[in-house]
Amino acid sequence: MxxxxxxxxxxxxxxxxxxxxxxxxxxxxxxxxxxxxxxxxxxxxxxxxxxxxxxxxxxxxQTGAAAWVRDMLFRAVPSRLAVRQLAALWRA
Structure with missing residues (x-):
């Protein structure tokens, strides 16, 4: 794991x-x-x-340009969506 x-x-x-x-x-x-x-x-x-x-x-x-693109995309994700995705991991 x-x-x-x-x-x-x-x-x-x-x-x-x-x-x-x-x-x-x-x-x-x-x-x-x-x-x-x-x-x-x-x-x-x-x-x-x-x-x-x-x-x-x-x-x-990821490092370099890939990390920069990743970080920009993460900043664009609405927080409600991010929280919903994380919460799905802990549902039984």
């Missing part, structure tokens, strides 16, 4: 909560199936956050 969105530890906490939900009361014979269910639940969100963090990393690591 790239650190650019500060989500690594948050995703670990979400994983721990999901694992607890899926494994509580499981018999040894049930563990493999429950882990598959956990994976199916968590993978889409975790992969989405990881892709967003990777995009953010590529965007913020």
């Amino acid at each position: 790239p650190p650019d969105l500060g989500q690594g530890a948050s995703q670990a906490f979400e994983d721990a909560a999901a694992l607890t939900r899926h494994l509580t009361g499981a018999e040894p014979v049930d563990v493999a199936q429950r882990l598959l269910c956990y994976d199916a639940e968590r993978r889409p969100r975790a992969n989405g956050i990881m892709r967003a963090a990777s995009r953010q990393s590529r965007l913020t690591s």
Whole structure:
């Protein structure tokens, strides 16, 4: 998980909560199936956050003229839109 969105530890906490939900009361014979269910639940969100963090990393690591253009474009984005996009990351 790239650190650019500060989500690594948050995703670990979400994983721990999901694992607890899926494994509580499981018999040894049930563990493999429950882990598959956990994976199916968590993978889409975790992969989405990881892709967003990777995009953010590529965007913020630009230098020179590319960084100047990036900064100009960011200044042109209405703050309401920027806040809405960031808030979407934390929706469950």
